[in-house]
Amino acid sequence: MTDLGAAASQAWALITAGDPTLQAIVLLSLRVSLLAVAIACVVGLPLGALLAVARFPGRRGTIVVLNALMGLPPVVVGLAVYLMLSRAGPLGSLGLLFTPAAMVIAQAILITPIIAGLARQVIEDAWGEYREQLRSFGETRLGAAMTLLWDVRFSLITLVLAGFGRAAAEVGAVMIVGGNIAGVTRVMTTAIALETSKGDLPLALGLGLVLLAIVLGLNAAAYMVNETAQRRFG
């Protein structure tokens, strides 16, 4: 497999030389996915916390639906966002289709249920332990939700990274709503798909390596933060 070897060494050269095309693609990927994760956290974390401590009719059904949404197929989300943002769609006048903003929207929709669903589980477990104490203080359910959110903060890091990993590695939704336009909406995953089909293996491989390194690095960081926090805060 000299082809693979050659492609790999060229890929490495692209990375180490700081190839501008590669850099632009990586930066756009990070910007889109980080923003999507930020939005998903702002919506998903409080939602998960409230769902964990609240009692209302239909709560079980809501949790089942939320858990089901965690497995949303990216292409379906892409299609739905596409229909909303296309010129004939209800939000067509915003002119967001084929922009990074559309990609952020699609990814945020994709990972909000993941973050909310996992947060709900983590916080509900903690609620079992804290409930009597917090009720003894006279804490309201809303207050308890916020308190628990802060108290399980280290567990949430792992969960947020899972969301980020899903966003950064996803290709279907951003391909549909972003259009994979060079220099505008081309991110790591869509570029890899395109370059592979064109036969430009070095760039595809280089991007693949960067993507792997990012995911690996983030998870290592999360693991260490968790470990340190466990030792420090118990």
Added chain:
Amino acid sequence: MMRAPVTLLPLQLEDVVFTVGDRRIIDGISVTLAAGTRSVIVGPNGAGKSVLLRLCHGLLRPTTGRVRWNTPEIAGAPRRQAMVFQRPVMLRRSALSNVSYALKVAGISAALREARAREALRTVGLEAHATLPARVLSGGEQQRLALARAWALQPEVLFLDEPTANLDPGATHEIERVIDAMHLAGTKIVMVTHNLGQARRMGDEILLLHQGRLAERSPVERFFKRPQSREATQFLEGELPW
């Protein structure tokens, strides 16, 4: 803290029943708990001691019957009662902010919280540990921190559910000292214990629970010397080696 003019006490339980499935955990208890005295609840395992405490504190709702305070508690208003559990639950933050947190929920203004929290830590002898994460403290220290939280709240009533069950004699002594201090400061003490030595030391009156019923209620001296009920006699024979 501004005290409401009317006191919370006495606490009246009127024919309180608490069932789980078809088991009657609490089987018709009527009792009045007045201010001033330290009421200690004893009884064999499964007698319903912890459940009774939770019913009083409002963590459980009676299946039938009523739990009535002299002034009804208003939902959402700061509580004037506190509880220390057998296993204290500490938040993942410093010892000091665990106390401040309880004060915040109780509606104490931010300006007053820290001073009051520090004073509470000093009372239980934990001022040196103020900045340490609460969860890395030892079991005895965590229980003292739980008492500091209760102390800072200056409750009218403090419920304690076997607060020293998992502690060694030294730590137990410390806890008892703080409970005594709260009693002297005017807090009504209602404590569950399975330690009869502790019941003797800490109680003004003893309430014996047996199979979900109140079998006897006597001043501490009489309870141990001349118990009035058959349940109390048997309980003391079973528990005391002499």
